[in-house]
Amino acid sequence: MKFVHSGKVKDVYELDDKNLLFHFTDRVSAYDVPMITDIKGKGEILCKFAEFWFNCLDSRNHMVRLDGKDKMVVRKLKMIPVECVVRGYLYGSLYERYTSSRNIADLGPNLKIGSKLREPIFDPTTKSKIHDLPISEDQILAKKILTNDELRYVKDASIGLYRQMSEISNNAGFIMADVKFEFGKDPTTSEIILADSLGPDEFRMWTIDSYKVGEEQVSYDKQYLRDWLTKVGFRDIVKHASEDGKKPIPPELPSDVINELLKRYSFVYEKISKI
Template sequence: MELIHSGKVRDVYSDGDDLILVASDRVSVYDVVLPTPIPDKGKILTQLSLWWFERLADVVPNHVVSATDVPPEWVGRAIRCRRLEMIPVEFIARGYLTGLGLREYEKHGAISGVPLPSGLMEASRLPEPILTPTTKETEGHDEFVTFDDIAAEIGSATAERLRRVTLEIYERGAALAAERGIIIADTKLEFGRSPEGTLVLADEVLTSDSSRFWLADEWRPGRPQHALDKQFVRDWSATVTDWDRTPPGPPIPDDVVEATRRRYIDVYERITGNTWE
């Protein structure tokens, strides 16, 4: 097989008509891959994505060909998937105000051109979930764009279809997670087109790398929340006073590694009802 792309977390190999998507244990913050892996992270991301892909298949087709027909050294962390023409937009659904969305709101009173009520604060629940797309930058940081921007790039019908799908995936996922004591504050999705022109959900879905997960019974607007996702590593990295958020990143201490791993396992077990082996 030929390695055709190595991302911050996933490596993509060409294998005949298919691709093999391999999730590593790497972790990145501020677009910098840190030198310390999180054990089991790639497997947890893959298994949680597969669980969601199965439950969301009636909303939109996904790229999964097989979760088992992969090289033995990558079993559990790899997916055989379809080749797609990827759409150069990250579709972000937000139900709560936090992260870059909060900063954008504080500057403009809106996110991606979507106006929001005044007086919102960290972790406020939005009146309704909104789509806040960003560019997909290979160099530098992603930038917020408006719905009209993406409609001009990919066509209004495609943009509208993907807005509906993104919000339905978020709302379905958030409702299920809420039954299990988890708030999904926001999530990022990626889509592509099959050779036949079908819109297909790709990459990962509703994982601790692509979403913000909070404990529902500890949710309190106006302050940071107990994060069961990558935010825990971001928060730790902000305490490293001699790092300027450029490569190389700082090594992660053992206690932060283990606490991060436990959070990824915790959200997997809460959402799926399965015990992590």
């Protein structure tokens, strides 16, 4: 088995010329910085989330089978270098862009943090090793990353998948605020297939009970870790380090933060997978 890539989260091996093996590790990264502390058990739960969504979404996907509790065999694809983000709510970097230039994607006037958008929007980013940046549909076409038809396909597929995931989440008592999809092309047929992973590293999840417009939400995803890092000043360290071209040194994650993050991931998984 050939080692191919050690990503921020997964280790990828080539099983044969058609299949890859994803090992969901216990590594965690935030603000595009790998943390020095592992989160024991995270890989297993992320693998279970991915299996759950791939099984229940009605879209062709790359999953072949599970191999143990934290490994998945997937079809090897030619990845499309765009992160297909869909947002149903104004939060995170979209909220920051909205408050700094009000006319973003014509979202509507006077929206607050956490406001539900009129319709889910397609908000793609580049897929970069360092920091993903927003990219417009026009730029995707101009850079010939996708043809017109391919772009329409991934956009419609992403919005459709978000709607399905939202409905399932809603039925379990959650709001899925946004989600990121990656697609790849089948090397023989060029068919576009849903790939990568779907779990709390890819979406923002809030409970319906705690949701309040105009406030920071209680989150059941990686935002909990980002919020803790912001509280201890690490977000500012990341900002300054990138201005100075230096590598930020992450703090050790305390065990209560690790335990709470895992508890939140499991809480969502248990509720959603039992619907």
